[in-house]
Amino acid sequence: MTVSVTDPPGADAPLATGSGARPPGRGRLARRLRAKAVIPVAGGFLALLVLVAAAAPLVAPFDPATGDLLHPSQLPSGAHWLGTDSLGRDVLSRLIYGARVALLAALVAVGVAVALGLPLGLVLGYRGGWADRVVLRAAEGINAMPFLLVAITLIAVLGPGLFKSMAVVGLVYAVMVLRLVRGEVLAAREELYVTGAAVTGASTARILWRHILPNIAPSLIVQVTTMFATSIVAEATLSYLGLGTQPPEASWGNMLADAQQSAFSQWFLAVPSGVAILVTVLAFNLLGDGIRDAFSREDTGNVLDARGATVAAPAREQDDDEPAPAADDALVVVRGLSVSFPVPGQRGAWTPAVTDVSFSIGRGKVVGLVGESGSGKSVTAMALAGLVPSPGRVGARSITFDGRELAGADAESMRALRAGSLGVVFQDPLKALNPAFTIGTQLTEGLRVVHGMSTRDARREAVEWLDRVRIPGAAARLRQYPHEFSGGMAQRVMIAMALSSRPTLLIADEPTTALDVTVQGEILDLLRELQAESGLSLLIITHDQGVVADLAETMLVMYAGQLVESGRVADVLGNPRHPYTAGLVASVPRNRRRTGPLPRIGGVVPAADEWGPGCRFRARCPFATDECATGPVPLRRVAGGSSRCVRTGEGLAFADPAVWLR
């Protein structure tokens, strides 16, 4: 008899564990519950079952205990829809009364389990201490024993019988509930809102009742529905063994025992009670699954299935100037890149993340791609590498890399590109490295598998690379795991990994954001050196203007999925040609004596459905006019770069801090 276990945190069940998962507020909850068809179906079936069981005396055609000994073991007929058992009793009636027993039994077991396990789990999980440790060890021990054996032992004390045996089952389940609740509370306890509540002065009781319990409730509800299912099986099992419901009372379990006796003479008897158990358990499980899915986190997509860009038709609403003809030595030329994602829950609806972006990266040049959240900068870079997670859709008029056309390339070609000419460094090195494998394995993987080096050669090369990125004691470090490295060291390892295949383009996505500021400078220095040494091109994505100023020669500014300004770094930062860039430059605090309140950009970044036909920045722009709202604003070439603003040529002082102080 298997007892179900809650699925581990993953795509399906990240309930209230850690700050990545959030149960929805109440409004969204009701909508989500309705959206899942399986919930009302399963719930409806169970409600019907409860009704039938409650009304058993009215619904059952015959008395379940009295048998017609003249007609034993009959197959289904008009008089007895499901036949009779070996003592001539009507199977259908016994089935209906059995439903009553099953549901009552489950209620007893689950009731005992929750009544005992929930409060104990709450208190122990929150308070901790020695009581917690002792009880936890005991609980683990009990759970490690085979459930049935424990139940049998306890029933030995109490004697057989339905309620006693289900109370025993409930006791064992209480231990499981305790462990589950305790685990959830332990995680919830670390949440900031609990700390916040403590700071506000809430008592332990209030924190448990109002803050922790509502947030762990979804997980508990799922577990409880599963427990109903397993209680029904437990009752059937114990009754089958003769330890639960005693004859002549009908239970699905002892009906199966009867069926076994008559196995050789009448085979049909085995069917009804088994099907009854199956269908009821299935209904509870589906209900639990439905509830869990209703609360689960939005899917972050599957990067394994990521595809490259498809060739897009030139659907240009705005009449962008062609960017300055890319020099013959441009390594990467992107024309008309767009990326969109499907709206969860709505078939056929897509949200654009990037619209019609064009730029180029020269050989041996460093380009900075700057933007805030919602700008689409990371997505743009990932699109270049063919790493936009499915089900995202990528389209471009053309993406050329070193002369080769990438738009329309298949997944295998993109993989080969990444293996050889393209390297990527990600933001959080401790998450981007696999915790279960040594650095050496991960570093040499590419070299061995992709470039066919022998293990020994690959290890030697790996040590050289670690030396080049200034990691001391490289040889010993190969045998260490990522969690043994500090953030800065781990990022150096990532850089080594990316560069070991000697790419011509390195994409660095927020490479220093997760690092301390004193380490940041070192990593940027390292990148600069390596870039100069090998002459590779570098595309650095960041929200930090300081990083761009330090490292890049040219920069691209993105806002709400569009490219709004480009040019040489000194020009863009010193004399911005677009109001957004100007606002950004004005609002970043500098290490200067304070002269008054900070200039700032009012409002928030608009969501895709708020973009509208005109300029996407107009709602927050102090220079906006009516013209800005009428139609798409084209990207116009300006001295040394480009800008997407109708007022660029007017000579206005976009960067005047006074403008941004209102």
Added chain:
Amino acid sequence: MTGTKDLLEVSDVDVTFALRGGLPGRPKARHQALSGVSLSIRPGQTVGLVGESGSGKSTLARVVLGLQPCDRGRVRLHGQDVDVARPTVPRSFRRRVQAVFQDPYGSLNPTMTVAQLLAEPLRLADTLSTRERWDRVVELVELVGLARGHLERYPYQFSGGQQQRIAIARALACAPELIVLDEPVSALDVSIQSQVIDLLEQIQASTGVSYLFIAHDLAVVRHISHRIAVMYRGRIVEEGPADEVCDDPRHPYTRLLLASILDADPAASAGRRELRRSLARAFADSLGSSS
């Protein structure tokens, strides 16, 4: 630096944590999170606390909030000792010292509406009638630049900047004297950061509340603080008026921090890099000689 005019005074505080691991029977390794830390905050003043990871600034925040017991030292509020050896502090302390955290969404209970979130501290203080509580809640939500209509919504329906405003409103509910802000703008977009910083300044101007402003970004801290304390590995290595610390730093670590700031000024980049490298060397040497 001590005086009865101080709102909050932290004196010579030590905090150590036991580390997991080791064989049974052997003493466990300990990590010194804070050693001999002293800090004071006056009414209406903003003290900025700067440090990188491992500096102990978050631990100090927890000590000030009464969430972290100390092994040694004292914490005084208006001259009165607060018992920080025990994990719980009196309600009166709670009302006067509040907090705003780094993760705006994480600090708000997702199952409570904005109105409920703002009303909770008022409920716990239990000094107002229901009507008065509601009035105060409306007052708070408008104070931070949100609308009355927002009161019935849930946190997930707001942007990061708006969520942080809600957190600030909640902190202000019982008119505290000190608000501890632990990296309040680090998780926000640059264009939103300045909005929130301005809001904080306005609130200080109108209510006279003090701030302990903790961040790793020295430029932001300089802008908002009257005084700055720099932390490194559990110690305060430099402390003084904000402009003095930033324009004329004395400790090698402070110098290194300042030099590591990346101003968006490409022309100065090369010079600054060279300066940073030499300061990093100097700092590493100073560590070597003192240990």
Added chain:
Amino acid sequence: MLSEEEAGVLRMVLTRISLVVPLVVVVSTAAYFLGALSPVDPAESVLGPDPTQAQIDAVHAQMGLDRPITTQFLEWASGVLRGDLGSSLFSHEPVTTMLARALPVTLSLTMGGLVISLLLGIPAGIWSALRAGRLGDRVTTGAVTFWQAVPNFWLALLLILFFAVHLGWFPAVGYTPMSEGLGEWLRSIALPSLALGMSAGAVVARQTRSALIGVLQQEYVRTAMAQGLSRRRIVLKYGLKNAGVPVVTVVAFEVAGLFGGSIVVERMFSMRGFGTLAIDAVLRRDPDVIQGVIVVAAAVMLLVQLVLDLSYAWLNPKVRLS
């Protein structure tokens, strides 16, 4: 001198042993004394209906049940330390012999069920994880949900009816020990293992799918893609090891479940394993036998936990140092 890692692993093993051994002691003691509270009197099983008090007292004296319970317990406990688990009140057979006869049955069924659950569950879980959200996944998940709801002893009955009674391919009852032929042994445990393995396999499939999906959303998978590794390599080499911990956890859990399930299924097949031993002993109240079953079951579970802990350490290097 031990490295930090080796010390961590040693510490883990010692902790596990130091916890379970006292637990087994506590459980055995509790069971012994709880059992004494049982309303069932072994004397009645021997004497038949309507015994007189004198007869009952005589049988009690004969069985040694007239002594204080603590004395009986201490005698049993000292016996255990000498390796003697006592004997049955009814058959007078040494408990060790009875256990030795029953253990192969239960172990065969448990292991058989485990093998089938892994053979079916893990590939199914991987397959549906890789097609998450698409038709292949939905179909597999539907099947898994269905099989998880099928009670294992009912499935056993159906299998008997079809494969044994109707087709005659497998025996309907009885266990053939390995000593009488490997083929015969396999034939006798095939149906019960299948019955046990199907629902356990469903749980394993579900957990594998869930764990693998979780892993595939981690950032290190994106890094592996950025290195230019092939999909197959990423899933097989990295994905599986990273998904290992939750899968191993559920497998260990399932072993306990299979052990318990074998108790019921052996009844369906009229095999004489632990289940029969335990149930008969409980219904008649045969204290030494009950104790013996508990002690051995606990020992087996300890072993399983130990293997589990060691595999955690291999799968998740962070564990070694903590």
